[in-house]
Structures are given as structure tokens and as C-alpha cells.
Amino acid sequence: MTPFYLLLFLVFLNIATSESKLTVDYYKKTCPGLQDIIRQVVTDKQIASSTTASATLRLFFHDCMVNGCDASVLISSNSFNTAERDAEINLSLPGDGFEVVTRAKTALELQCPGVVSCADILALAARDLVTMVGGPYYNVRLGRKDGFISKASEAEAALAKPTMPLNQIISIFQSRGLSPQEMVALSGAHTIGFTHCKEFSQRLFNFSKKSDYDPTLYPKYAEGLRKLCENYTKDPTMSAFNDVMTPNKFDNMYYQNLQKGLGLLASDQAMAVDKRTKPYVDLYAANQTAFFQAFARAIEKVSVYQVKTGSKGEVRHRCDAFNSLKT
Numbered sequence: 549m550t551p552f553y554l555l556l557f558l559v560f561l562n563i564a565t566s567e568s569k570l571t572v573d574y575y576k577k578t579c580p581g582l583q584d585i586i587r588q589v590v591t592d593k594q595i596a597s598s599t600t601a602s603a604t605l606r607l608f609f610h611d612c613m614v615n616g617c618d619a620s621v622l623i624s625s626n627s628f629n630t631a632e633r634d635a636e637i638n639l640s641l642p643g644d645g646f647e648v649v650t651r652a653k654t655a656l657e658l659q660c661p662g663v664v665s666c667a668d669i670l671a672l673a674a675r676d677l678v679t680m681v682g683g684p685y686y687n688v689r690l691g692r693k694d695g696f697i698s699k700a701s702e703a704e705a706a707l708a709k710p711t712m713p714l715n716q717i718i719s720i721f722q723s724r725g726l727s728p729q730e731m732v733a734l735s736g737a738h739t740i741g742f743t744h745c746k747e748f749s750q751r752l753f754n755f756s757k758k759s760d761y762d763p764t765l766y767p768k769y770a771e772g773l774r775k776l777c778e779n780y781t782k783d784p785t786m787s788a789f790n791d792v793m794t795p796n797k798f799d800n801m802y803y804q805n806l807q808k809g810l811g812l813l814a815s816d817q818a819m820a821v822d823k824r825t826k827p828y829v830d831l832y833a834a835n836q837t838a839f840f841q842a843f844a845r846a847i848e849k850v851s852v853y854q855v856k857t858g859s860k861g862e863v864r865h866r867c868d869a870f871n872s873l874k875t
């Protein structure tokens with residue numbers, strides 16, 4: 549073998565082994581109460597604050613896309629380092645997601661100190677919350693270690709923005725081994741949660757010479773959004789539900805909305821038109837079972853993306869800080 553192929557082989561072997569070290573019963577002996585504790589914490593939190601599910605799911609997705617699922621997104625910035633969560637693109641990643649992880653970590657440190665990684669807590673919490681708001685249950689293999697790096701600059705480069713052309717978004721997903729079909733299935737996450745006006749305002753005001761707003765929007769919907777967002781520059785907290793019909797339920801309504809011009813983000817709406825993605829939008833709009841199966845498979849794939857095992861990571865004492873100070 550030439551050195552190049554040998555290197556490729558070793559890289560492949562390394563990826564294959566770190567994933568295969570993960571198992572659903574990784575903490576069976578070391579923390580048997582894990583699943584019950586997480587379920588209890590997320591249930592209490594979701595009941596107290598209904599935005600927890602969407603906040604946590606988005607947080608988990610962002611964690612995985614930037615440097616793999618290693619809780620890098622949970623690290624707080626300090627005077628030496630602007631961490632991933634403070635990237636401009638965090639768009640105020642809502643506090644509920646961070647808080648549910650902190651609560652679970654606190655409860656777990658009492659029962660099984662120093663055992664469960666923050667990356668695993670986030671993965672489990674996201675799954676339990678998806679299921680709790682009506683979405684599919686899927687297996688979460690465990691054994692992720694928490695990473696040693698968290699940089700805002702890496703988040704900017706790794707995450708798609710709603711104003712990007714679909715080509716660019718497709719290639720961002722493809723660079724992580726996710727097909728256009730998987731991208732469409734994962735974007736079904738926008739069946740819950742909300743978005744700040746700034747992210748879709750270009751569709752609402754001064755859209756073009758011919759039209760004030762994006763003509764692919766259903767007119768009454770555009771009108772409602774223009775009213776909702778009329779003061780968004782003064783009040784940047786103004787936001788709209790991602791799924792205007794069933795905002796808090798994890799279902800396939802997101803795809804049905806896209807077919808009617810009720811998609812909020814330009815990137816979502818584009819998926820309903822482009823010939824590489826439209827067939828899947830139509831499939832999932834017609835068949836929720838097909839959507840749930842595809843979402844579960846795709847998010848399981850995301851959830852083992854570039855995971856760190858063994859000495860490649862650590863089990864943090866607290867989720868917002870590395871165990872030893874990094875400069």
C-alpha cells in the first residue's frame with residue numbers, strides 16, 4: 549500500500565472503531581439510573597418551559613456539526629477563548645437547552661460522580677424531548693467523551709444559514725456524509741421551535757422591485773409575518789413559530805406547510821422546489837411514518853458523527869468548562 553492509502557485506511561479504521569465503541573448500555577454498570585434521571589429532568593423542564601424540546605434539539609444538532617458530538621457547544625467563553633456557543637450564528641441558542649443539560653448533569657453527579665459525559669447527556673436529552681413532543685423514539689448509543697476544543701470561528705464555518713443558496717447547504721450536509729434526502733428528513737426538526745425575524749426578514753420587506761415580499765409565501769401568511777416583524781430592528785427578540793399550524797408538536801406538518809407556501813425560512817422553502825429535494829418533501833408530507841423512520845435513521849447517524857472516545861476526550865466535571873483551564 550502506498551503511504552496515502554495507508555493513511556486513508558488508518559483514518560477509516562479510527563472512525564470505525566470510535567463509533568463502534570459506543571453502545572446503548574455503556575453506563576449499565578457504572579450509572580444504572582441514567583435513563584430514569586434524564587427522563588425525569590427533561591420531563592419536568594419541558595412541562596415548565598415548552599421551548600425546551602426545540603432548544604435542546606437544535607443545540608444537539610449544532611454540537612454534532614461542529615467538531616462532532618462532543619459537548620463543545622456547551623463550553624462558556626472566557627478571556628482567552630470565544631467559544632462555539634458565542635458564535636454570531638448561535639442566534640441566541642436558547643438558554644433552555646443549556647439549562648436542561650446542566651440540571652441533568654447535577655443530578656447525575658450526585659448518583660454517579662464523574663461517569664457520564666456531557667455529550668451523552670445532550671444526546672439523550674434531545675432524544676427524550678423529541679419523543680415527548682410526539683416524535684419518533686430512536687436508539688442513542690453511548691460512550692462519547694467531551695471534547696477539548698470549542699471555538700466560535702469553527703461554528704461560523706460549519707453551519708448552514710437560511711440565506712445560503714440550496715447548493716451550498718446541500719454541500720455542507722454532504723461534506724458530513726449526509727445526503728439531500730437525509731438533509732430533508734433532518735430539516736423536519738423545524739416542525740417545532742421558532743425563529744427570530746432577522747432570519748427571514750429579507751423575504752418580507754423590500755423583497756424585489758416587483759414585490760414587497762417573497763411571492764412564494766402564501767399571501768395571508770406573508771401579511772401576518774410582516775405585521776409580527778414590523779419592529780424587529782428595534783426589538784430583535786421578535787420571532788415566529790417554525791411550524792405555523794402545529795408549533796409544539798413533532799409531526800410532518802412542516803412538509804405540508806412547505807407545499808402551501810407556509811415555510812418560514814428561505815432555505816426550507818427552497819427544498820420544496822428544488823428537484824433534488826422536492827420528492828422527499830412530498831413523500832414526508834404524505835406519509836408521517838416515512839418521515840419518522842427517515843428522521844430517526846438520520847439523527848442516529850448525526851449523533852455518532854466524529855465522536856471522541858478513550859483519551860481523545862474527557863468526562864467533564866461541569867458541562868460549561870474543560871476540566872483543566874485551556875488557554
Ligand code: HEM
Pocket residue numbers: 599601602603605606609639640641642708709710711717731734735737738740741742743744745747790813815
Ligand atoms: C438545512 C439547514 C438548516 C438551516 C439553514 C437552519 C437554520 C435555522 C435557523 C436560522 C433557526 C432559527 C434560530 C433562531 O432564530 O433562534 C433554526 C431553528 C431551529 N433549527 Fe434549524 N436549520 C437547519 C437545519 C436544522 C436541522 C438539521 C435541525 C435538527 C435536526 C434543526 C433544528 C432546529 C430547531 C429545533 C430549531 C428551533 C430552535 C428553537 O426553537 O429554539 N435545524 N434553524
Ligand SMILES: *[C@@H]1O[C@H](CO)[C@@H](O)[C@H](O)[C@H]1NC(C)=O
Pocket residue numbers: 633634635636638639640641642643
Ligand atoms: C450568542 O452570541 C452572542 C455574541 O455574538 C452572545 O452575546 C450571546 O450571549 C450568545 N448566546 C448564548 C446563549 O450563549
Ligand SMILES: *[C@@H]1O[C@H](CO)[C@@H](O)[C@H](O)[C@H]1NC(C)=O
Pocket residue numbers: 753754
Ligand atoms: C424599503 O425601502 C424603502 C425605500 O426604498 C425604505 O424607505 C424602507 O425603509 C425600506 N424598508 C425596509 C424594512 O428596509
Ligand SMILES: *[C@@H]1O[C@H](CO)[C@@H](O)[C@H](O)[C@H]1NC(C)=O
Pocket residue numbers: 775776777778779
Ligand atoms: C410596533 O411598534 C408600534 C409603535 O410602538 C406599536 O404600536 C405596535 O403594536 C408594534 N407592533 C408589534 C407587532 O409589536
Ligand SMILES: *[C@@H]1O[C@H](CO)[C@@H](O)[C@H](O)[C@H]1NC(C)=O
Pocket residue numbers: 835837838841
Ligand atoms: C408510509 O411509509 C411507510 C414506511 O416507509 C410504509 O411502510 C407505508 O407503506 C407507507 N404508507 C403509505 C400509505 O404509502
